[in-house]
Amino acid sequence: MSTLEIKDLHVSIVTEQGVKAILKGVSLTINTGETHAIMGPNGSGKSTLASTIAGHPRYTVDSGSITLDGEDVLAMSVDQRARAGLFLAMQYPVEIPGVTMTNFLRTAKTAIDGEAPKLRTWTKDVKAAMAQLRIEPEFAERNVNEGFSGGEKKRHEILQLELLNPKFAILDETDSGLDVDALKVVSEGVNRTIAAGGLGTMLITHYTRILRYIKPDFVHVFVDGNIAEQGGPELADRLEAEGYDRYLDEETATA
Amino acid sequence: MTELTQEQATDNKVWSQGFIKGMTEEGESLSEINPESGPLGGSAAKAHSHGGDSHGGGVGIPDSSRAGRLTSYKLADFPAITGREEDWRFTPLKRLRGLDRVGIKGQELTGAAPAVDVTKPDAVTVETVGRDDARIGKAGIPEDRVAAAAWENFTEATIVTLPEEYLGNSEDVTTLTLTGAGDTPAAAHIMVHAKKFATGVVVLDHRGTAVLSENVEILVEDGANLTVVSIQDWNDDAVHASAQHISVGRDAKVKHVVVNLGGNLLRTTPSARYTGTGGEVEMYGLYFADAGQHLEQRLFVDHSTKNCKSRVTYKGALQGDGAHAVWIGDVLIRKQAEGTDTYEMNRNLILTQGARADSVPNLEIETGMIEGAGHASATGRFDDEQLFYLQARGIQEDVARRLVVRGFLNEVIQHIKVPALEERLRDAVERELAAGSL
Ligand SMILES: Nc1ncnc2c1ncn2[C@@H]1O[C@H](COP(=O)(O)OP(=O)(O)OP(=O)(O)O)[C@@H](O)[C@H]1O
Ligand SMILES: [Mg+2]
Numbered sequence: 030m031s032t033l034e035i036k037d038l039h040v041s042i043v044t045e046q047g048v049k050a051i052l053k054g055v056s057l058t059i060n061t062g063e064t065h066a067i068m069g070p071n072g073s074g075k076s077t078l079a080s081t082i083a084g085h086p087r088y089t090v091d092s093g094s095i096t097l098d099g100e101d102v103l104a105m106s107v108d109q110r111a112r113a114g115l116f117l118a119m120q121y122p123v124e125i126p127g128v129t130m131t132n133f134l135r136t137a138k139t140a141i142d143g144e145a146p147k148l149r150t151w152t153k154d155v156k157a158a159m160a161q162l163r164i165e166p167e168f169a170e171r172n173v174n175e176g177f178s179g180g181e182k183k184r185h186e187i188l189q190l191e192l193l194n195p196k197f198a199i200l201d202e203t204d205s206g207l208d209v210d211a212l213k214v215v216s217e218g219v220n221r222t223i224a225a226g227g228l229g230t231m232l233i234t235h236y237t238r239i240l241r242y243i244k245p246d247f248v249h250v251f252v253d254g255n256i257a258e259q260g261g262p263e264l265a266d267r268l269e270a271e272g273y274d275r276y277l278d279e280e281t282a283t284a
Numbered sequence: 285m286t287e288l289t290q291e292q293a294t295d296n297k298v299w300s301q302g303f304i305k306g307m308t309e310e311g312e313s314l315s316e317i318n319p320e321s322g323p324l325g326g327s328a329a330k331a332h333s334h335g336g337d338s339h340g341g342g343v344g345i346p347d348s349s350r351a352g353r354l355t356s357y358k359l360a361d362f363p364a365i366t367g368r369e370e371d372w373r374f375t376p377l378k379r380l381r382g383l384d385r386v387g388i389k390g391q392e393l394t395g396a397a398p399a400v401d402v403t404k405p406d407a408v409t410v411e412t413v414g415r416d417d418a419r420i421g422k423a424g425i426p427e428d429r430v431a432a433a434a435w436e437n438f439t440e441a442t443i444v445t446l447p448e449e450y451l452g453n454s455e456d457v458t459t460l461t462l463t464g465a466g467d468t469p470a471a472a473h474i475m476v477h478a479k480k481f482a483t484g485v486v487v488l489d490h491r492g493t494a495v496l497s498e499n500v501e502i503l504v505e506d507g508a509n510l511t512v513v514s515i516q517d518w519n520d521d522a523v524h525a526s527a528q529h530i531s532v533g534r535d536a537k538v539k540h541v542v543v544n545l546g547g548n549l550l551r552t553t554p555s556a557r558y559t560g561t562g563g564e565v566e567m568y569g570l571y572f573a574d575a576g577q578h579l580e581q582r583l584f585v586d587h588s589t590k591n592c593k594s595r596v597t598y599k600g601a602l603q604g605d606g607a608h609a610v611w612i613g614d615v616l617i618r619k620q621a622e623g624t625d626t627y628e629m630n631r632n633l634i635l636t637q638g639a640r641a642d643s644v645p646n647l648e649i650e651t652g653m654i655e656g657a658g659h660a661s662a663t664g665r666f667d668d669e670q671l672f673y674l675q676a677r678g679i680q681e682d683v684a685r686r687l688v689v690r691g692f693l694n695e696v697i698q699h700i701k702v703p704a705l706e707e708r709l710r711d712a713v714e715r716e717l718a719a720g721s722l
Contacts (some may be wrong), residue, residue, distance in 0.1 A: 083676050107675035123673040127691030140678035
């Protein structure tokens with residue numbers, strides 16, 4: 030079993046207006062096998078948390094810590110974090126001209142495993158994983174994310190999740206922009222990875238819709254750079270009924 | 285039937301980050317080396333015009349129309365180069381080591397031409413001939429002063445001939461390895477002649493050290509199918525101006541590939557002219573500019589006959605301080621060239637700060653009765669978001685950069701379709717990447 034532990038994390042970014050604090054003391058522990066839903070309004074800092082864990086250079090960690098089984102994640106480069114077992118499914122996956130999906134996936138797999146995958150089984154695995162996510166075979170020869178629709182990009186993020194087999198997956202609004210059918214397909218992909226064992230999941234979302242397909246063990250409400258409340262799946266139901274207004278009102282009341 | 289396409293929108297999407305706006309707009313984002321723009325071409329040039337009708341319609345300034353550009357075999361017909369001409373505004377003249385000033389203040393062009401080593405199939409002939417050989421001049425005429433100087437000064441020419449109906453393939457390639465004889469300014473003349481219905485591949489492989497002005501005539505007779513690959517992989521100090529004149533016969537097919545890798549200053553100017561209907565030209569270019577290198581590619585496709593086709597694809601990567609690439613794509617569709625189908629594309633990938641790419645497609649159209657005409661030009665940066673994405677999948681930074689560059693240039697390499705060359709070019713790209721600060 031593995032543990033991803035975030036302690037009192039303070040993160041800021043440099044903008045044209047100056048330094049802006051975004052995360053204000055986030056603490057969260059995720060163990061293998063657990064699924065944590067993070068829900069919160071636009072701009073509350075959910076993507077910042079995800080990107081900081083993955084090591085995006087734009088974000089400065091001012092204080093606090095992130096550890097993976099006791100190892101200091103913040104000391105690792107972006108690629109080291111990925112090789113240590115962290116996977117970020119991005120809210121806005123980037124297009125990479127000139128690099129085919131096939132080439133990209135093989136290079137990533139080789140990097141993560143430290144050796145090239147056996148060609149025959151690998152090709153079979155990729156084909157099977159694509160078929161399960163209802164990705165047409167011709168995508169294999171297309172450039173990474175180039176000209177993909179929003180939904181196609183998200184499916185490919187989950188394809189990578191399934192093929193790269195991380196210890197922890199951070200899914201940043203993987204559900205947004207998906208129609209119901211695509212949502213099901215993508216959720217099944219995540220559930221397959223969870224069922225295969227050995228995955229801890231941080232599921233960032235705006236909507237409770239995806240939680241009907243991927244059952245969270247814990248729900249955290251994220252407001253203004255911090256966790257305002259946490260609970261079990263029932264908290265998601267309450268958010269569905271009431272929205273975030275309660276937390277936002279509190280915030281303006283105390284401001 | 286007329287279809288005009290500009291791929292601006294697509295370009296913006298492909299390079300959603302780091303796209304340098306305005307690259308396709310003539311006159312914008314252009315970093316001229318010799319900036320004060322003076323009168324271009326001028327009446328002197330017009331008077332000598334070879335093409336006859338020098339009224340250039342289309343997008344350009346009339347004086348910069350390719351229809352009106354001076355062509356002549358005589359050096360004396362060309363005025364001294366100031367650097368302000370349309371044709372020279374991007375070229376750092378000081379680094380031409382005198383190639384631009386031949387005949388001025390005693391500047392000579394009498395150095396030894398590169399040594400020529402030949403590998404070839406039996407049926408193909410390679411001859412060394414004197415200046416007065418009747419075939420010389422059949423495919424080309426100089427279009428600038430540097431090429432005219434070479435034309436006046438070469439002593440011997442090398443002529444490669446693919447006999448009538450010769451059927452070569454991508455395995456039995458004719459290769460001329462041209463090894464520079466040192467840094468004394470020199471002239472060279474090469475002719476590649478594919479006779480009627482001949483099919484084959486000819487490679488010109490430039491190496492060593494040279495300060496060289498060269499004319500390459502590529503004469504493709506009716507129904508022939510010729511591939512010419514010109515590789516410039518010189519030592520770091522080389523200076524090379526190469527005017528490559530392609531004459532495309534009726535129903536002939538030509539694939540012309542320029543590979544610019546090594547050298548201090550390379551200026552490659554391919555031009556294609558059609559002598560009959562139904563001709564097809566594919567031009568490919570691949571360049572990799574390192575710190576301090578100036579790689580200039582200026583091509584011209586002159587559509588003067590009906591129902592001809594041209595496709596131009598040039599791609600370049602740039603890295604390091606002062607790396608500079610220039611791509612100018614002049615395509616002229618003359619009034620009588622009905623049924624023309626043309627598309628030209630240039631893409632640059634800038635890998636580090638301090639590198640600079642100028643890209644100018646010029647499409648001049650004098651008739652509306654065409655199949656299609658389009659151009660695309662984009663310069664993208666390999667940016668932090670792309671790097672982050674690849675690294676977030678476990679790929680190390682240097683591997684990530686290689687992956688992107690290899691993929692980017694591969695689009696050109698895989699079109700060359702000469703297996704032995706493809707491998708060599710992939711290796712060359714690897715070497716360039718390894719040599720850089722990556
Ligand atoms: N590069 C940036 N420049 C300026 N502000 C930024 C930048 N990145 C993030 N921010 C700001 O930081 C705050 C948190 O942004 P973040 O993207 O983490 O929110 P989010 O919770 O993921 O929102 P959403 O639900 O819309 O995805 C926002 O106020 C946002 O405007
Ligand atoms: Mg977000």
